[in-house]
Amino acid sequence: MxxxxxxxxxxxxxxxxxxxxxxxxxxxxxxxxxxxxxxxxxxxxxxxxxxxxxxxxxxxxxxxxxxxxxxxxxxxxxxxxxxxxxxxxxxxxxxxxxxxxxxxxxxxxxxYGLIEKSFVPPVDIRELRDLTRLRKKWIGHLTSEKNRIQKVLECSNVKLSTVISDVFGVSGRKLLERLVEQGYVDEVDVETRIHGKLKAKKQMISDSLFGTLNEHQRFLIRQSWQHIEYLEKQITEIEERVDLLLQNYQEELQLLMTIPGVKKDTAAIIIAEIGVDMRQFPTSQNLASWAGVSLGNKESAGKRFSTKTVKGNPHIKSALCEAAWAVSRCRNRWLATKYWSIATRKGKKKALVALSHRMLRIIYSMLINKESFKEMQIS
Known part of the structure; x- marks a missing residue:
């Protein structure tokens, strides 16, 4: 040899x-x-x-x-x-x-040249990757604490979530703070703490806040609330650090944000996970396989047994699936049309992975050619 x-x-x-x-x-x-x-x-x-x-x-x-x-x-x-x-x-x-x-x-x-290199991005991309993954972890903890507060409210028969769509919005937070302070919220407090369209629901909100919140439940909510405030501060600091690292990749960031369903946070995750130099991957198919959004290929004696996706990078895969779900709800979009075309035949989960695969290959082409996303006309 x-x-x-x-x-x-x-x-x-x-x-x-x-x-x-x-x-x-x-x-x-x-x-x-x-x-x-x-x-x-x-x-x-x-x-x-x-x-x-x-x-x-x-x-x-x-x-x-x-x-x-x-x-x-x-x-x-x-x-x-x-x-x-x-x-x-x-x-x-x-x-x-x-x-x-x-x-x-x-x-x-x-x-003998028989080892294929794994993708290792440069130092600044590795640092960005650490930050985006930590932000995802903190957001998960933040969601858990919000769910914990919702559970305590339901146990005390406070039905605020049935009236307000976002309990942790501006008005919802003010009501919860008052509720934790004194254990109840009267109509005067409700009127001074709600804004905009919620004023039309003043009576319903007052009725929903009438529950049996005792000192123990207020203590539980207070503990979760303090953790929420801490996590939000940590997430803000991480986002500031992410913005600092993204200053050298503003061109790629703006290109990615031209894709429907891809906002700044998702674009930051994409850059952190795959980098901006696509020469690391010979083709877009190699990139899709590395990310775990390609169909598997298990064949023997001319029979194909399984097409289950291979294990890949879970962080880029989840970000792409979220973007695919977002674009599926956009009207008059070619990518949305492709999603629903596949979903009617194979189901929504397979359609999400298929659309993630297509989006990643589009991203590969965009970063190689430094071109923004061009919407295809729906025939």
Whole structure:
């Protein structure tokens, strides 16, 4: 088998140790192989760097196991061509398995050019990715706390949610604050705390707030309310940080926002997850497969058994499905027409994934050509 890389190394990365195997030489009869084990402390990572440089290693491969690869990658990325490999695709052959044999196997696969690189975005995109994922987590906690307050209100027979569509809007918050303060809200308080169209529902709102809210329930609501205020402050700080990191990607951000159903938050997630340099993905089909919105292909003896989507990046997949659901409710849109065409035949869930697939391939083309979204005419 032809050797593609003369000086390479395979790293088997664990929580406490890194097993590194160096292979150098153009032909198998002149192969030099050496294996060393290093702890994962920062000073030992720099010692690993010096050891690799002393053997004039040019390429490195390692598994993407958990988060253990990240500190190693951060220190070595400026000095070597690093291939981060999918652990599923470089499994060792059955037999005796040790950390040393795993490191040798990784180095051997890299030497013969048999490892496909995983996508690792640049540092600023990685930072943006951390922020958008954290924002999503905080928003989930925020929704949980709001649901918890709704549950306590229902238990005390306060039916505010049946009258006001958004209990946590401006008027709803003022009413809840007064309710927590004194345990009840009279008609005068209602009149001074509601705005706009809600004034026509003044009597219904007063009736809905008449419940049996006791001190224990007020304490529970107060605890959730304080957490909501804290989470909202945290989310605001994250969004400010996201805006700062997006300053270098304003062109791509504006392009993505021309797609129906894609707003600023969704566009930020797309940039954070796939980056802006589409040369990382050979084709739009590769990108769709990486994101997990492509149909699977399980075929044997001429029979096709399953088309279930493969596991991909859950963050970009969920963002695209949300955007697809938003665009499905837009009138006179070509993408909405495609969604309902598929939904009538295969159901809404499959239609969402299909539309997400189409939108991602459109995004790939837009970022490659630096062109805004062009709406197709509905025939």
């Amino acid at each position: 032809e050797v593609f890389i003369e000086r390479c190394a395979g790293l088997d990365v664990h929580s406490e140790t890194i097993v590194a195997c160096i292979m150098t030489g153009r032909h198998d009869d002149e192969l030099f192989k050496q294996t060393e084990t290093f702890p994962t402390f920062t000073k030992d990572l720099y010692r690993l760097l010096q050891w690799l440089e002393s053997h004039e290693v040019t390429h490195i491969a390692m598994e993407s196991t958990g988060v253990y690869w990240k500190p190693v990658f951060n220190i070595l990325e400026d000095f070597f061509d690093i291939t981060l490999a999918n652990a599923q695709r470089i499994k060792n052959v059955p037999g005796r398995k040790t950390d040393v044999s795993d490191a040798e196997w990784i180095a051997k696969l890299l030497r």
